[in-house]
Amino acid sequence: MSAVTLILMVIALLGALVAVSVRDIVHAIFGLAGALLALAALFTTLGSPLVGAMEVLIYVGGISVAMIFAVMLSPHVGRDLRETPARRLGAALIASLLFAGAALAVLSGPAVPDTPEAAGAFDPALVGHALLGDWLLAFEVLSVVLLLAIMGAVIIATREPPAPADAAPAAEEARP
Amino acid sequence: MTPLTAFNLCALALFCMGLYGVLARKNLIAMLIGVELMLNAASLNALAWGRYGLVDPAHAAVSGQILVLFIIGLAAAEAAIALAIILAVHRHRHSVDVDDLDTLEG
Amino acid sequence: MVLDTPTLTRLALAALAAPLCAFAIAGLALRSRPRAAAALVIASGALTALATLAILALADAPIQQVWTWLRVGDTDLGFGVLLDPRSRLMGAVVGVITLLVQIYSTGYMAHDPGRTRFFALLALFEWAMLGFAYAPDLLQAFIFWELVGLASFFLIGFWYDRPEAIAAAKKAFIMTRVGDVAMLIGLVLLFALAGTLDIRESLDRLHSLLQGHGITSLQVEVAAALLFVGVVGKSAQFPLHTWLPDAMAGPTPVSALLHSATMVAAGVFLFARFEELFLLAPLTRSAALLLTAFTALLAALLASVQVDIKRVWAWSSISQLGTMLAGLAAGGLSSGLFHLTTHAAFKALLFLSAGALIHHYGTQDLRALGRAGARRDRLTMLGLLVGAAALAGIPGFAGFASKEAVLTAVHDVPGRAAATGFALLVIGAGFTAYYVGRVAFLLLRPTAAEPHEPTPPDAHGHPPTTAMSASILTLTLITLALAFAGPLVASLLGQPLPELALAHAVPGIAAVALGLAVAVFDFGRKSSAPPLFERVPALHGLLLRGFYVDAIYQRVFVGAARLCARALHFAETRLLDPAADGLARLTLAMGEGTARGQSGQLQRYIGVAALLLACVALWLGFAE
């Protein structure tokens, strides 16, 4: 394992730490973006430049930016995130317990033989063939999911048109 | 420690940090950040297994990459819906604090 | 004449189908036509009564017919009927008593706006009880057992706009449920031990398995004990008895039915149905004997201090049920079931005549009824007195023969437990005679108005209608006739009633005589022109006139009784009631806690899920 890989891992973890712990939501999103960039680089070192590129395009360029927009679109919310120590402690306890247990399980299992790199396997053309071969159905379903997501996001995010007459005002709040 | 184990542990750490974010954060967007970290941990794990571990590289390494591509695609869809719902919550509540989601109780 | 198997099966099915159809039609289609509904229900009741009587009289060997509905592996699930002597007897009791109560109800409920619902529920009640009596397998028995509980829940809470009726219905439901859960566990255990749902086959298999050491006697004891807990709940035995007196909140015909042929009788019949199981479990049997005999005494004591006539009869039911169960626990199948039969008749009679008085005078207070002139309702009072004589166990009346049979059966069992039980039962019999006499005197010889006048009689009362009087008269005749039915029941069940030796009978008769005598002294004395009173001092003058005797009696006998009753009352209101309430409240509170934990704590729930996953991970990590 090269030093570059190690450094990238550290950057990803530090970015993640920033993303889940800083008090400014915008900083947290930048932390996420940093972690994602480091991950994209890691993906490339793992022989998957295609996936790395997708990560940058969709995650960093799409999702993170959408989050920034969402923050900007919610003007009543301060950028300040303040959690009580008890809450953080409880969350940290659960997360570290899970980490400890899973790490034990990972380390205690039979050592997986380290196979050398199989050069042909990482040709993007192979990925393309696989997508339109074995995973054709999943690929098609993914397109339906994306359509659904666009539709859903549009439906939910659009402001309600002024209520027609048949919407009784009593039904406005179901529970007092 | 083999590189594979290192990658596995790194992914696991990312996953647990994401989980921490989901559990500790009050802001809905910040919780969503935690979820994205968890998903990326899965991506890293899948690619690491595809690169180092799998017995049948010609087929299985590709399946790791395929899975990650699907994860990225689905995450984008999920984020779109999630952000739309968060904005809808904000319209009613003027808040995106999870503790304020108290209309449904009991 | 003996009918063949197909005819009998068809009769049994008709007896089951009639009330169900009546319930469905009356409940769904005749909601706005109460008279038609009542007529339909009574017609179905008559059909059922005739069919059950025919089955009782015209059958020979036991018949079991099951139609399989589902088959899973080796276990059949179906619906069927089992017509053996026990179920035939029980079925006839249910059919006849229900019919009479239904006829009576046309008068009693004539002015109630919900009487369609009432009659529909009566039909449901009959169907459930009959289905239980004829059930050939464990599951069917349990289902109908639950339906009996369900129907009584609806009937006790019939006047749903009265809070006490709702409370009583809930109490009955929750308390019997405690027993039901235990019983369900027992039934499942029985099924698991014997590997079949068929009741008779499972009992046979249990017997051979026990002999072949396929199962331990402890397992059998546990199964029997669990079933017995179900009996305790359903038949209102100590300590699950407190729901029955409260169940008075239902209409009086319901009480009559509930206390005689259905509901509480279901517990006794369950014991009789599984008699063979209990015979294999001597420990449970002894405990059951002691507990039920104790209940018999305790309830008799409490009945002695009630002023509400329905409550007196309610406590007396608990006491009499204890007596029946003690007889069954002593192995006296025919004596126990004989007492069940006579009790069904005379208790229904007592409730129906009490209901007629209540209906007429608008009060349930014994003293007020007496002062209002209850004795002028001659037919009603005749019925009440015949029933009372039977209940008291006066020789020549129905209750005497059956109670003595039970006492003898208990006496014949060797061992200290049975001896104790016998003593408790005898004392209980004495108190029974005492409170019966007390009721009779308070009604017949009213004292002058007390300073704290109980609720004034309702001026808008109605005298008993013809239907009511006819029912009471019929039941009176049945009660009188049943005094001589002992040998018939014994030959039906194939187990002779125990010989009535003088040595066994003397304590019982003496206790009854003593109890009656004390009642006479206690309540007959203050009257102005007492014909009984003049005859009694001629017999017991010395004893009665002695001031100290009176004082001692007051202090020791009645005082002790009162004290005991008060202590028991205290224990009941302060310990048992809160315990039962507490149980219910605990369950509800747990529900509340579960719902509260929900209040928007999204992350807490994700946290719990993650924590559990972390535990799994740790467990897996360390397991390796």
Added chain:
Amino acid sequence: MTALAPELAAAGSAIACFAASMARGPGVPRLTARVGVLGALVTLAAALLALTARAEPLAGVYVVDALSQFLKLGIASGVLVAALAATDSTSLRPSARGDLPTLIHLGALGMMLLSSAVELVTLYVALELSAYALYVLAALHRDQRMGSEGGARYLLFGAAASATTVFGITMLMGHTGTTQLTHLGTAPPPAALLGLALFLSGLLFKLAVFPFHAWAPDAYEAAPHPAATLIGTASKVAAIGILVRVLMAVGHSQLLVHLLLLASVASMTVGNLGALLQRNVKRLLGWSAIAHGGYALIGLVVASERGRAAALFYAVVYVVIGAGPFLVVTALGAGGRNPDRADLQGLARRSPLLAALLLVGMFGLAGIPPTPGFAGKWFLFVAAVERGAFWLVLVAAVNATISLYYYLQLIRDAWTGEVSPDAPPIVLTPSMRLAAVLVLAATALLGAFPGPVWDLAALAAGGSLPQ
């Protein structure tokens, strides 16, 4: 083509509804709802037609077998009820009317794909399709505060669960070297077992069982009534079905049995206790659904073919008995309002049909014979007793006894309560009537003759995966 008919019908229905909702004019919601019903009918017919179809359109990735076709039948039935409920436009906020049918059919498509997927990546994508459709459905009443909040909570819990699932998939995939269910093997190393546990958490979330249950009452309450119907019926079938398929492939290891046992016992208890004091009918149904998920898991805990068959049977039966109460809620909840117990008072006088529907549904949920709910519990209990899981049956029986309390209370409210004077008259659309009659008839039929469906379930549970 026959083999894929149900999926194609669901996809076609979604497209048709989408097209109908694009039209302009005041009649569009009604038109869309009708197209939705038509589509649901076609889907059900297709599911019936394809019931005996067997095919492997994409070997090792997607199979059409006895299990998948049985599940599709159940899903299609649930979708039909939901689509019929969606015609009651008064129960929907105006903003939700046009889009509801499209989303219902998209969700159905996801569930159907889920029941046939035998490869982890495909399974994951199908799972997400059905999940996203349900998230949007739950948040569809976004003009109400409740709608958006319920949607947010459902989505965030669901997103965390699905991230866990996919992490589990990567662990499984890594340790076993395959993404095909049949090749996973039955004796994986501990890390793979952990992966399996993480993977299952997503499926348990979908079934709403402990500890992934908490979303159910919220989502039920927040979602429009027809959407809640879909979440409460068809979605359960898919979840149980995929659990059965996964367990058939990986075998019942000790760990899994313990996990499922915990989930089952805890769900029954938590669900029933939560429902005990609910006055809001939909929340009550949400809690009781958790308990029913627990009952169904009994069949998987006992790890026998008969147990799996019983679980499948219970899931499909639950569609029928669970649908009735949801239809009642739909009819009573005008403007997306959630009826509570006070609204049920005197229902028998206001609408005997609805009261009968409620009665039958509650009897079914309580497991009182001769409803199919009883047969379902009976099969589960017999399967458990056969395998010696005596005390599991006890826990279930005690829970069923507790549940009687709140089911009977609803019946009592509906049948003996007084009609409040300001209660508006209940107007049932013809489609709602049809739905009510269909559910009643199906309940009666299934209750009297559970045999054929049981045979189908047994066939589905016995069919091994193609190697």
